[in-house]
Amino acid sequence: MLEIRNLHVAIEDGSKKILNGLNLTIRDGEVAAIMGPNGSGKSTLSYVIAGKDDYEVLDGEILLDGKNLLEMEPDERAAAGVFLAFQYPLEIPGVATMTFLKAALNAQRKGRGEDELTTPDFMRRVKAGAEKLGIPQDMLKRGLNVGFSGGEKKRMEILQMALLEPSIGILDETDSGLDIDALKIVSEGVNALRSAKRSFLVITHYQRLLNYIVPDTVHVMSKGQIVRTGGKELALELEANGYADYVTNAAA
C-alpha cells in the first residue's frame, strides 16, 4: 500500500512550490489514475516518490507498506518495490540492454538480501518477457534505448517493470508518443502484471489509455493537490468537459 500524506514539495532552489499538501492512498492491487492539466504537478509527484534530487520535500510523508520512502536513496526505493516508467526513458550508450537489465535486477535482489539470478534463469525471463511485448532479440543487444523509437522505448520500460516485479508501478504519461498499436501492446503488458499484491499509479492527460488499462480509481490533480476522486467514469467526464472547472476552482 502506498500512502502519501500532506505532501509539500518545492523545486530544489526553493523558487517554486509544486505540491501543496497532497494526499493519496493506493491500496494493494489497486490501479489509480491521476489526470490533470499541464503543470499540475503530476510528473513531479512521480519523481518525488522515486527520489529524484531536484526537489525539496518541505512537509509530509510517503509510506510504502509502512516504510518511509523519503528516508531512502533512489536505489533503495527501487529495491523496496518502487518502479517508475519514465515519460522520456534515458539512453545509455555502449551498455547493452541485456547487460543493463541484468545489472539492475541483480542490484535489487542484492539490496533485498536475495541471491543473484543465474544467467540461464535470467535469460529465460528476459526472453519470455520480450516476446510478450514484441521486442526483438537483437534490440536486447543494442545500447539501452539508443536509437529506439518512442514506442520501443516505452515497451522497454514495461519489460523492465515485468522483470523487476515492483509492488508499485508508476507510469508517467506512458501513452505519450504511442500510436494505437503500440498503445495496445503496452497496455496489455501492464494488464498482465496486475495482481492482488501489485498496485499502479497511472499518470495521463487523456482518457484513451484508460480504455485499455481500466483503473479502479481516478484522481484529478490541480495546483499540486488531488481535487477530486471518483471511479473510472470520472475519466469520461473529464474527456467530455476538460479541466477548465478544476483549474478555476483550485485557483479560487
Next chain:
Amino acid sequence: MVAVKETVEQVKQLDVDQYKYGFTTDLEVDKAPKGLNEDIVRFISAKKGEPQWMLDWRLDAFRRWKTMDEPQWARVHYPKIDFNDSYYYAAPKKNAAPKTLDDVDPAILDTYKKLGIPLREQELLAGVQTSKVAVDAVFDSVSVVTTFKEELKKAGVIFCSISEAIKDHPELVKKYLGSVVPVTDNYYATLNCAVFTDGSFVYIPEGTRCPMELSTYFRINEKNTGQFERTLIIAEKGSYVSYLEGCTAPQRDENQLHAAVVELVALDDAEIKYSTVQNWYPGDAEGKGGIYNFVTKRGDCRGANSKISWTQVETGSAITWKYPSCILRGDNSRGEFYSIAVSNGYQQVDSGTKMIHLGKNTTSRIISKGISAGKSQNTYRGQVSAHRKATNARNFTNCDSLLIGETCGAHTVPYLESKNASAVFEHEATTSKISEDQLFYCRQRGLSAEEATALIVNGFVKDVLQQLPMEFAVEAQKLISISLEGSVG
C-alpha cells in the same frame, strides 16, 4: 556486469588509499651515484657490460641532449625538473644475472605476485589464465626475468631484455635501434638514449605468428629513481605479434620520472598489436607525488600491407605526455590508435597520436575516449598528415570526452595536414557529461550511484576495451572504475 560489481566491492575495501599498487619492496640495491653526467652514462653502460659502440651511441645522445630544451607546448604544468636530483640506475643486488626463475630473489617474485603478474610458468600453465602469456619483468633499472623463453625460441621468436639483445643480437639492435625514433627526436627521447637501463626486445622471424601474447611489466620501486626503459619490436615479413605492457609504482611523496622510448618496426605484411595498461602512481588526493610520464612511442609500418595497432588504457601518472604514433611508409599500410585516458584528482593528461601517411592507399583509424573527473585536465592532441605521395590516404578520427563533475577539463587539439588532394580525413569529436538524469534513471532501476557511474563509463569506453586482449579488458574495466572512485556525489 560482474566486473562492475567486483569493482564496487574492491573500491569499498580500499579505504583511504585507492591506489592498491602503492606498496614498496625492501631490497638491497645497487645504485649509481645521484645525478646526471657523462660518468653516469659510462657507469650504466659498464654495469650492463655493453660493447663500445653502445657506449658511444649513449655518449653522443647525452652530448646532444645537453644542447636541447624541454618542450613547453603540452597542456601540462609542473615545477622545473632537476635532472641532477635523481638516480639513474638502481638494480636489486641479489639479481645480478639470474638465469632461471629459481635464481630470482623471492622478494621480487613476491612483488610481482602481489601485483597479480604470475611469473612462474607452471602457475600460468596451471590454468590461472586461459591462454599463455610470456612476461619480461623489469624492476627499476633491470629486467629480472623473462618467461617462456625456451618455448618461444622453438618458434624462432626472440623475447629478451634489451640488455641481453645488445650482447647477443648486436646486428639486429644496430640495424633497428633509433631507426624509428631518431636519437634527437625530442628532449625526453634523447635523454632516454643516453641513460636507458632496460626494457624488452622482440624479434619475430619471417612468416611467424608469435605463439603467445608477450608482455612486459614495469615496476618502479626505488625512491628518487627514474625509469628509462627502451623497447624494440621487430616483425619480419608476414609475421604477427601481440604485445602488452603494464606499469605500476609505489606511493611516494616526491615525483618520479619515467621516460620511455618504444620503437616498432613492421615489414611487409606484418602486424604488431601493442597494448598498454598504464597505472603509475597518480599522486595523492592533494596532487602530491606521482609519476611524470614522458613517453615516446612510435611504430614504423615500413613494409607494404603492414599494420600497427596501439591500444592504451591510461589511468595513472601525475603527468602523462604520450603520443603513440604510426609512420605509414609502406603502401596499403594501416595504423590504428585506440585510447582510453582517465584522469581524476589533480592528474594532467596530454595524450594522443600521430598518423603520418607517406605511402599510397594508407589508412588510419583513431578512437580516443577521455574521461575527466576531480580537478584533472585531460587533453587529446592528435596529428594526421598526408604527404605529397600519399595518394588515397584515409583517416577516420573519433574523439569523445566525458566529464564527471564541475571542476575538471577536457580539451581536444587536432592537427590535420594534407599535401595530397586525394586524401580523405574525417574528424568527429564530442564532449558530454554524465547527466544527472542518466544517473537517476539507473538508480531508479536499483543501481547505486557508484554502480551507475561505472556502468555508464564502461559503456562510454566499450569501443576501445573491445580492442584489448580478453584477459586485460576485464582488468582494464576494473582499473577504470577504481580510478574514478570518489568522483560522484
